[in-house]
Amino acid sequence: MGYATLLTLVRGMSGTEMSEPLLKVDDMSVSFKTDAGDVRAVSNVSFEISPGEVLAVVGESGSGKSVTALALMRLHPKNTETTGQVMFDGMNLLDLPEPQIRSIRGRDIAMIFQDPMTALNPVFSVGEQIVEAIRIHNDVSKADAWAKVVDLLQLVGVPEPKQRAAQYPHEYSGGMRQRAMIAMAICNDPKLLIADEPTTALDVTVQAQVMEVLHDVQEATGSAMMLITHDLGLVAGSADRVQVMYASRLMERGSTDEIFYESRNPYTRALLASIPDLESVKDKLDSIPGNPPSLLNPPSGCAFRPRCSMSVPQCAEAVPELVAFGGNHASRCHLATEIDITTGVNA
Amino acid sequence: MDEGSDFDVPEASDRSEEAVPLFSVGEVEGFSAEDAAHYASDELEGLSDAPKSFGRLAWTRFRHHRLALLGGIGLVSIVLMFIVGPMLSDYTFDQYDVADRLLGPSRDHWFGTDEIGRDLFVRTAQGGLYSLRIGLIAAVVATIAGTLLGAVAAYFGGWTDGFISQLINLLLIVPALIVLSVFSLYFGGDANRLAMVLAFLLWTRIARVVRGVVLSIKEQEYIMAARASGASHARVIFRHVLPNVIGPVVVEVTLLLGTVIVLESTLSFLGLGVQPPNASLGTLVAEAKGSIDDDPLRVLTPGMFIVLIVLCVNFLGDGLRDALDPRSRNERN
Amino acid sequence: MFAYIVRRLLATVPLLMIALYAVHVGISLTTDPRADFYLCLPRCQDGFDTITEAYNLDVNVWLRPFTWFASLLQGELGESSSIGEPVGEVLRSRGWNTALIAVPAFVISAVFALLLSVYSARHQYSKGDYFFTGLAFFGLAFPSFVLALIIQNVFGVQLENWFGIKPFNTGRKTGTNPLEILRDITLPVMSLSILFISADSRFGRASMLETLNQDYIRTARAKGLPERRVVWKHALRNALIPLVTLWALNFSVLLGGSVVTESIFSWPGLGPAFIRGLFDADIDLILGIVLLTGMFTVFFNLVADIMYGVLDPRIRLD
Numbered sequence: 001m002g003y004a005t006l007l008t009l010v011r012g013m014s015g016t017e018m019s020e021p022l023l024k025v026d027d028m029s030v031s032f033k034t035d036a037g038d039v040r041a042v043s044n045v046s047f048e049i050s051p052g053e054v055l056a057v058v059g060e061s062g063s064g065k066s067v068t069a070l071a072l073m074r075l076h077p078k079n080t081e082t083t084g085q086v087m088f089d090g091m092n093l094l095d096l097p098e099p100q101i102r103s104i105r106g107r108d109i110a111m112i113f114q115d116p117m118t119a120l121n122p123v124f125s126v127g128e129q130i131v132e133a134i135r136i137h138n139d140v141s142k143a144d145a146w147a148k149v150v151d152l153l154q155l156v157g158v159p160e161p162k163q164r165a166a167q168y169p170h171e172y173s174g175g176m177r178q179r180a181m182i183a184m185a186i187c188n189d190p191k192l193l194i195a196d197e198p199t200t201a202l203d204v205t206v207q208a209q210v211m212e213v214l215h216d217v218q219e220a221t222g223s224a225m226m227l228i229t230h231d232l233g234l235v236a237g238s239a240d241r242v243q244v245m246y247a248s249r250l251m252e253r254g255s256t257d258e259i260f261y262e263s264r265n266p267y268t269r270a271l272l273a274s275i276p277d278l279e280s281v282k283d284k285l286d287s288i289p290g291n292p293p294s295l296l297n298p299p300s301g302c303a304f305r306p307r308c309s310m311s312v313p314q315c316a317e318a319v320p321e322l323v324a325f326g327g328n329h330a331s332r333c334h335l336a337t338e339i340d341i342t343t344g345v346n347a
Numbered sequence: 348m349d350e351g352s353d354f355d356v357p358e359a360s361d362r363s364e365e366a367v368p369l370f371s372v373g374e375v376e377g378f379s380a381e382d383a384a385h386y387a388s389d390e391l392e393g394l395s396d397a398p399k400s401f402g403r404l405a406w407t408r409f410r411h412h413r414l415a416l417l418g419g420i421g422l423v424s425i426v427l428m429f430i431v432g433p434m435l436s437d438y439t440f441d442q443y444d445v446a447d448r449l450l451g452p453s454r455d456h457w458f459g460t461d462e463i464g465r466d467l468f469v470r471t472a473q474g475g476l477y478s479l480r481i482g483l484i485a486a487v488v489a490t491i492a493g494t495l496l497g498a499v500a501a502y503f504g505g506w507t508d509g510f511i512s513q514l515i516n517l518l519l520i521v522p523a524l525i526v527l528s529v530f531s532l533y534f535g536g537d538a539n540r541l542a543m544v545l546a547f548l549l550w551t552r553i554a555r556v557v558r559g560v561v562l563s564i565k566e567q568e569y570i571m572a573a574r575a576s577g578a579s580h581a582r583v584i585f586r587h588v589l590p591n592v593i594g595p596v597v598v599e600v601t602l603l604l605g606t607v608i609v610l611e612s613t614l615s616f617l618g619l620g621v622q623p624p625n626a627s628l629g630t631l632v633a634e635a636k637g638s639i640d641d642d643p644l645r646v647l648t649p650g651m652f653i654v655l656i657v658l659c660v661n662f663l664g665d666g667l668r669d670a671l672d673p674r675s676r677n678e679r680n
Numbered sequence: 681m682f683a684y685i686v687r688r689l690l691a692t693v694p695l696l697m698i699a700l701y702a703v704h705v706g707i708s709l710t711t712d713p714r715a716d717f718y719l720c721l722p723r724c725q726d727g728f729d730t731i732t733e734a735y736n737l738d739v740n741v742w743l744r745p746f747t748w749f750a751s752l753l754q755g756e757l758g759e760s761s762s763i764g765e766p767v768g769e770v771l772r773s774r775g776w777n778t779a780l781i782a783v784p785a786f787v788i789s790a791v792f793a794l795l796l797s798v799y800s801a802r803h804q805y806s807k808g809d810y811f812f813t814g815l816a817f818f819g820l821a822f823p824s825f826v827l828a829l830i831i832q833n834v835f836g837v838q839l840e841n842w843f844g845i846k847p848f849n850t851g852r853k854t855g856t857n858p859l860e861i862l863r864d865i866t867l868p869v870m871s872l873s874i875l876f877i878s879a880d881s882r883f884g885r886a887s888m889l890e891t892l893n894q895d896y897i898r899t900a901r902a903k904g905l906p907e908r909r910v911v912w913k914h915a916l917r918n919a920l921i922p923l924v925t926l927w928a929l930n931f932s933v934l935l936g937g938s939v940v941t942e943s944i945f946s947w948p949g950l951g952p953a954f955i956r957g958l959f960d961a962d963i964d965l966i967l968g969i970v971l972l973t974g975m976f977t978v979f980f981n982l983v984a985d986i987m988y989g990v991l992d993p994r995i996r997l998d
Contacts, residue, residue, distance in 0.1 A: 075901055099906075106904035113902075118895040123917045123992060133903040168993040184903070517695050520974050530706060609823045613940060616825045617955060632825065639829055640837045650826035657821035 021048035021087075022191055022224050023072070028084030028094075030064070030071045039295045041067040043248040044084070049192065049224050056227045056239035056256070058271070062292045063245040065228045066114075069194045073109055074101050088192075107137040110185035112214070114197040116177035120169040126153075126177075127165030130184045137188050152183040155220075156213050175206035179213055186217050193218060193225045199234065211238065233275050236260065241328065244268045247293050247303035250322065254329035262341045264323075264331040267304045269339075302334070310335060406670070415666020421659040425652070426479065429472040438466035440473045441624060449642070458648050461634060471649050474626040479656070481542045481627065482608040488546035489607075490600045493553030498588055500554070501561035502580070508558075515551045527614060541620055545607055553599050560592045594671040601664030605657045612653050628653045685982065692978045696971070697749070703970050704745035704963065711961035713737070713761070735963070748967060757971075758964030762956050767968040770953060775935075775972065777853065778942070778949035780861065782934035785869045789876035790927055796877065797884025797919070801892055802911060813885065819878025828871040828944040835867055852946040868945045872938060876930055884923055891919040921991050928984030929977075936973035 030042040042064040049055050057065045070076045072086055072093060086093040089108065093101060113119040121129060127149050134145040146165070153161035156179040169177055178198060185193055198214060199207040215238055218225045227239060235242055235256065243253035244267065252265035263269050273286040290307040293299050299306055301316040308315065314334050323336040333339070410416065433440070438456070443463040450460040458467035500511035518526065530544045564570060565588070573583050614620030615629030623630070631649035639646045713735050717728045732738055736747050751758065757767035796816075800809040819827075836850030849864045891897065892915050900914040901907075937950030946952070950969055957965035989995045 073902060075898055102904045102906060104904070105902055111899075111902040113895060113899060115895060119899045121896040121900065121914050121918070122994060123921075124914075125993075132905070136904055170994045181899075184899075513695065516692075517699055520692065520695050520699055520977050526703075605821070609821075612823050613825060616823070617939065617943070619958070629823070629825075632829070636829060639833050643833050643838075646826075646829055646833075650823075650829070653823055653826060654818070654821045657823075658817065661817060661821060 020050075022051045022053075022089075023049045023226075024085075024087040025068075025072070026085040026087070028068070028071065028082065028086060030067050030076065030080060030082045032077075033079050033081070034296075037296055038081075040248050040298075041295060042071065045245075045250050046084075047243055047250070047253065049226060051191065051224055052222050053241065054218065054225045054227060054239045056229060056235040056242045057245060058229060058232055058235060058242060059245035059251075060230055060292050062247070062295065064248040065245050066196050068245075069111070069196050069226065069228055072194070073105055073111060075105075075111075103137065106133055106190075107188045108190055109192045109194065110188065110190040112178070112181050112185045112193065112195040112198045115201040116174055116181050117201065119181060120177055122169055125166050125168050126172065126180045130165075130180070130187055133184050134187050148187065149183070152187055153180065155186075156180070156183045156217065157209075158183070173206075174202050175210055178202060178206075178210050182210075182213055182217060186221055186223070189221055190223050193223050194228070195225060196228045197230070198227075200230070214238075232271055244271065247298060248295060249303065249319075249332060251304070251333075252329075252331040254325075255327070258325075258327075258329045262329070264325060264329070264336045264339045264341060265333050266308050266310045266335070266339070267333075268331075270307075270309075302332075310339075412666035412669055414662045415669070418659040418662025418666065421655065422663065425475070425656060425659065429475045429479075432472045433469045436466060436469050438469050440469055440626075441465065449638075451642075452644070459642075459645065461645070462638075467631075467645065467648065470626055470631060471628070471652060474628050474631050474649065475652055475656070477538060477621065477625060478608055478611055478627040478629070478653070481538050481545070481611050481621075482604050484539065484542035485545035485549065485607045485611070486600050486604045488543065489549040489603060490553055490596060492546065493550035493599075494557050494589070494592065494596055496550065497554035497557030498561050498584055498592065501558040502565060502584055502588060511554065511558075515554060518548060518551050527610065527619070538621070538625070541611065541614075545610060549603060549607060549610075553596065553603065556595055556599055557592050560595055561588055564588055564591050598664060598668040598671055601660060601667055605660040605664065608653065608657055608660070681986075685986075688982050688985070689978070696974045696978065699974060700749075700967055700970060701745045704748060704967060705741060707961065707963050707966060708741045708744055711963075713961055713963075748964075752971075757968045760953075760957065760962055760965040760968075762960035762962040762965060763953065767964050770965060771950070771968050771972055774937070774948060774950045774953050777947065778937045778951070779935060781865045781868045781872065781942070781947065781949065782931070782938075784865060785872035785876065786927075786931050786934050788869065789873045789880060789930070792873070792877045793880035793884050794923070796881040797888045797923075798911060798916070800881070800885040801888035801919075804889060813882065816878045816882045819874055820882065822875070822878075824871065824875055824938065824940045825944060827874060828868070828941045831867055831871050831874075832944060835870075850945065853948055864947075868938075868941050868947055871941050871945075872934065876934075880923070880926060880930070883926060884919070887922050888915065888919040891915045894918070917991060921988060924987045924991065925984045928980040928987070932973070932976040932980040935976050937969070 025045060025047050028042060028045050029040065032039040032041060045064070045068060047055070057068065059065045067076065071080075071082050074082075074093065074096075076082070082094055084094065088104070091100070093104070096104070120126065124132075127146060130149045130152065131142065131145040134140065134148060135142070138145075140148075149165050150161045153165055158164050158176055158179050164172070164176075169180075172180060182198075185195075195214060199210050202210060211234065214225075227235070229235060239256050241254065242256050242259040244251045244259065244265065246267050252259065252263065252268045254262070259268060260272065263272065270286070270288045274288060288307055293303050293306065299316075301314075301318055302308070302311070302320055305311045305315040312334065320332050320334045320336070322330045322332050324330045325336075436457075443465045444460075445463055447456070447460050448462055450456055452459045456466050456468065458471055461467055461470070496511050500508040526548055527544060530547070570583060570587055573587050578586070611620055612627060612629030612632070615627045616633045618633065621627040621630050626634075628649045632646055632653075635642070635645035635649070714728055714731050714737065717724055717731070721728065736744055739747060748758070757771070759765070760767050760770050763770050796812050800812050803809050832850050835848050836846070840846045847863070848866045850867060853864050855861055855864055892911075897910060897915055900910045905914075937954065939951035939955055941947075942949040942951035943955060950972070953965065954969045956962070957969070
């Protein structure tokens with residue numbers, strides 16, 4: 001048992017586990033170097049995840065949410081610069097030597113990717129790929145690992161798991177592949193599961209099933225989860241806390257209720273307004289006008305300003321600071337304190 | 348029996364059907380837009396810079412491709428030298444003077460003289476132009492034939508496709524140099540006929556590329572719409588299908604040009620290509636190879652011109668491929 | 681699987697026959713083995729008739745290939761007029777000599793191309809990558825004869841001039857024991873390897889790069905696999921799939937004899953025999969070589985397709 005694991009155990013026993021975060025990201029920035037200049041995909045993001053907690057990270061394409069996840073595990077491309085601190089189990093993941101970060105990947109932190117059609121290696125059987133994930137971190141026999149794979153596939157709802165384990169990814173449907181990915185991710189009982197848009201690439205009918213499986217295994221294993229999605233609707237039922245990202249920055253964070261019912265950020269409110277709502281009959285769906293800004297030359301001041309219905313001259317002058325509202329709730333907006341949270345977004 | 352010819356090598360890029368999002372950031376050493384786009388595709392595709400037109404984008408990418416630019420400049424300089432050089436020289440292509448035989452390079456004879464005292468600079472220049480001419484004709488003919496046959500095969504499918512595909516297979520079964528040798532020994536000699544023989548063998552690669560492109564275009568709705576509105580086959584092929592294959596074809600022609608020049612020089616070296624009194628770079632090497640041990644320069648000069656020309660052409664082709672076919676940017680140098 | 685192989689082979693037999701037919705007619709139409717006899721005709725009528733009969737020259741050009749096919753069915757390949765031995769014998773002895781340089785050249789080029797591809801793809805845009813891809817570009821631009829002449833000159837002649845040593849043989853085959861054979865084959869093998877490494881490593885690099893950019897590679901890394909295993913297991917298996925086709929093609933080309941390289945090094949393989957047969961209108965020899973090389977092409981293409989099916993479970997051969 002490694003020192004780090006021991007440390008968590010000791011911490012767990014000391015009874016402070018709920019206040020002690022599992023993962024603490026401090027002032028992390030990620031930039032890609034291109035010849036047109038640096039593209040800053042993540043700017044000074046800080047957040048925490050407690051053991052067993054589900055944190056949803058929400059944002060449009062290009063908001064930096066996936067890059068954040070990849071940077072945590074140091075899976076981003078080589079010529080990317082990451083600054084800041086990512087504390088996990090008392091270690092800073094960002095300057096951990098390669099062998100050590102490898103022993104964390106897949107064992108302590110596991111990831112589920114967006115597109116199950118391409119995330120599994122086509123030339124190895126699904127079983128082989130999960131067995132590999134088990135055996136790289138555990139000294140178990142092939143037979144034992146294989147038996148565990150069958151159990152795992154059963155757990156995530158793959159029918160006839162024994163036969164299915166020996167099949168290749170192309171013999172699986174999209175939903176089944178994502179179940180297999182989930183089985184692979186939980187095979188070492190990770191402390192943290194990162195699910196990067198786990199249902200985006202799936203058929204609508206399958207999305208709910210996969211989400212349910214994910215929810216069940218998260219509860220069964222007690223691992224924390226970072227759920228990355230652009231779909232606020234997905235968040236409502238499954239997340240404890242939500243943080244909203246826009247153009248590389250954290251826009252708002254809070255408990256799920258705070259975000260849904262007391263949002264103090266125009267961007268969050270616009271996102272909420274664009275969720276289709278069966279109860280209120282509207283002629284057309286609200287959508288946010290315009291496109292996300294270029295990360296190469298972002299607009300001055302607040303990045304959301306050009307699309308914001310509430311913008312004031314001040315917005316062009318400076319990037320607003322995060323304004324805290326007690327507890328964990330915070331919003332990045334010059335007008336955060338002035339937003340009338342009693343008005344429902346769908347009104 | 349052809350060594351190092353690369354005309355029936357499967358394309359790696361054929362396997363990637365996913366479109367790499369066109370990304371407006373451009374490329375750099377170390378980290379290219381394609382990497383960024385790949386690793387963070389869902390993060391960065393939302394960049395909302397004003398979209399550039401395909402042509403402008405292609406030109407930008409081509410310009411950024413330093414090697415392609417170098418290839419273009421190199422090729423133009425070589426051709427200029429081949430055309431202008433002999434005008435400045437006092438000698439002509441077949442003017443000989445046995446008294447001046449086997450001279451080394453001098454102010455008078457820039458590249459020296461050969462066994463019967465002909466000026467090697469003028470011969471190299473003329474031979475180089477001859478090689479380029481054959482290469483160009485062969486590449487153009489092969490391209491036209493390959494494009495038409497490939498498009499027809501894919502467009503009509505069925506029996507036509509089967510026939511043309513089998514013809515391509517047939518030409519693949521017999522190694523290229525054998526067919527070339529048999530035919531060029533008896534039909535060769537003259538530049539145009541030699542070019543035809545080369546084209547006869549080399550149209551297959553282009554045909555396969557075009558066939559693949561057309562097969563995918565064919566299924567698209569605008570083609571069906573054109574057919575449904577009563578356009579003739581010829582009109583659909585020329586108006587709707589062929590314009591879409593121009594990009595890949597331009598790239599293929601350039602790469603083909605390099606292949607043809609190598610093949611022609613090889614045939615000529617073996618005595619199966621260009622026949623005296625004409626000379627190409629290949630025959631110049633063959634003429635000099637007997638005395639390579641005493642005078643390696645006489646072999647190296649025309650030999651290195653072949654290498655330089657092919658190098659420039661390949662750089663150019665590579666740049667064009669990057670510029671016109673965003674899918675295969677992986678292969679850029 | 682067996683049915684697939686049989687069906688594939690059956691499908692290519694007609695193609696091979698058409699190719700042989702075309703070569704036969706092509707040569708017959710353009711050459712006449714009796715050319716030398718016309719001037720002396722009444723006097724040398726006997727010789728004229730002998731050749732007419734030997735080559736079936738009184739048979740219509742378009743029908744003549746069938747007599748060749750008929751004797752082929754009886755396992756008869758005819759007599760090589762330029763070498764003066766039965767074609768079967770020429771193919772066997774020359775084929776062995778060709779294999780002597782083809783097999784090492786194939787193995788060396790495949791191994792090096794693979795190593796370079798993996799290196800270049802893993803260190804994309806590094807100095808090493810630029811160096812090797814530049815070298816490959818350069819190598820690709822070399823016609824085989826220029827390269828072979830340079831290698832022959834540098835390692836055969838100049839090495840002796842500069843250092844007074846001659847470690848390699850630059851001329852014809854000299855030895856029969858392994859060390860002598862090694863001395864004989866080194867330079868031709870080097871020439872061929874350089875050409876094939878240049879072509880294959882560029883292709884392999886592209887294939888490897890594309891594979892390394894796939895999502896499942898990221899999955900493999902996210903599992904905590906060491907980079908070595910990610911590259912050599914997960915990426916390689918996928919990147920090999922297109923390379924295998926290329927290698928099969930290369931091997932059939934090499935086994936068919938490299939006309940230029942073998943000629944320059946005076947290597948008694950199939951290549952020089954073919955050139956000689958061509959100039960001497962030795963139709964039986966040419967057809968024999970076309971048959972052999974055609975069979976190599978067909979066979980190794982089949983091998984490539986079977987390998988494809990083995991490497992890629994998505995492909996089913998039936």
